[in-house]
């Protein structure tokens with residue numbers, strides 16, 4: 001699924017503007033990815049609407065192509081929905097975990113305790129599950145493995161009493177993590193029990209623990225727990241499996257909270273703080289989206305800052321010299337493939353690229369490296385006026401660079417091809433030109 005989204009995005013590579021049809025196609029792919037990741041239907045619809053509107057209304061900022069622009073919008077809209085990670089201050093506090101049976105509460109309580117201990121704090125886990133046989137042993141063992149304080153009482157069947165006694169018994173700890181019982185489904189007695197524990201414990205933060213595989217069920221749960229104890233954050237567990245955790249978005253939206261931690265496996269170290277970028281990229285089945293949009297920004301500023309002696313706009317007015325080509329290749333090394341670099345040249349947008357023959361883009365890394373070496377062996381005169389390079393100069397350059405004459409001819413041919421395209425572009429009406437330059 002991610003690959004079909006990538007497919008539709010790649011079709012936009014050469015474009016500087018999106019039309020309605022492009023946007024429809026992208027939005028449809030995004031919908032498909034999100035729905036298959038268990039994101040709630042109405043959330044998906046809301047998201048698609050805002051993505052559609054923005055993609056059609058907003059102008060891509062100068063130097064950005066349509067593809068990267070729409071990716072940025074998608075990323076921003078999803079970050080807007082999911083939010084940043086729940087704030088977890090590194091100071092004394094009490095955290096209570098709620099959620100259905102099997103969602104991963106007990107595992108998460110030990111994992112979080114381990115996490116806090118690595119931050120130099122002293123955590124203690126209080127196990128109040130008197131319902132599930134073996135809950136005490138499981139929690140105790142995990143806390144031993146995490147090397148953190150633990151309190152439980154296998155002989156007591158009153159969770160409220162255990163909570164009260166547990167807080168006293170572990171008063172030396174900085175962080176109190178209270179693990180609670182869950183049932184197969186939400187039941188009134190579970191809600192009543194957790195409300196009672198809550199009033200005794202008075203947690204600073206209640207986290208709702210959700211299995212990544214939870215789908216539409218997330219909504220009811222989130223509502224219920226939020227109403228009874230107030231949910232300040234979400235933990236998504238079992239993200240090491242195939243499920244992508246889209247149901248958690250519903251919970252976040254429903255409780256007006258955010259995601260705190262991710263469970264990535266069964267051992268106590270398998271815990272990560274939530275970080276929107278990785279999560280969103282995973283939801284969409286795409287590579288690192290944040291990195292992509294940062295790369296575009298960085299590349300744009302680098303071209304502008306470092307190549308003071310090279311003016312791409314000048315290039316568009318005058319001759320396309322080998323020096324221009326050299327600059328482009330340097331830029332390319334820093335930024336990535338040629339077609340993306342062309343997109344980043346201020347004033348060009350994707351307009352030029354649309355007109356380039358496919359071959360013009362097909363400069364492999366090895367070939368580029370040869371070209372660079374060759375151009376280093378050329379004089380300034382030759383770089384500025386490639387026309388003066390005849391057979392004897394080719395021979396000299398070949399000797400100087402250690403490349404064969406054929407490669408030098410290839411480089412010159414490559415240059416001529418790009419020059420032709422740019423000339424063609426320059427032939428556009430003045431109005432068109434000025435419009436493109438202003439972008």
Ligand code: GDP
Nearest residue numbers: 101102103104105106107237238263264265266
């Ligand atoms: P609880 O009933 O909510 O306390 O859930 P548990 O902590 O007992 O976890 C239920 C099951 O899920 C156990 O077998 C755990 O080992 C497993 N589990 C919990 N978190 C994760 C996780 O992040 N990844 C994987 N693979 N398994 C997990």
Ligand code: MG
Nearest residue numbers: 105106129135
């Ligand atoms: Mg448990």
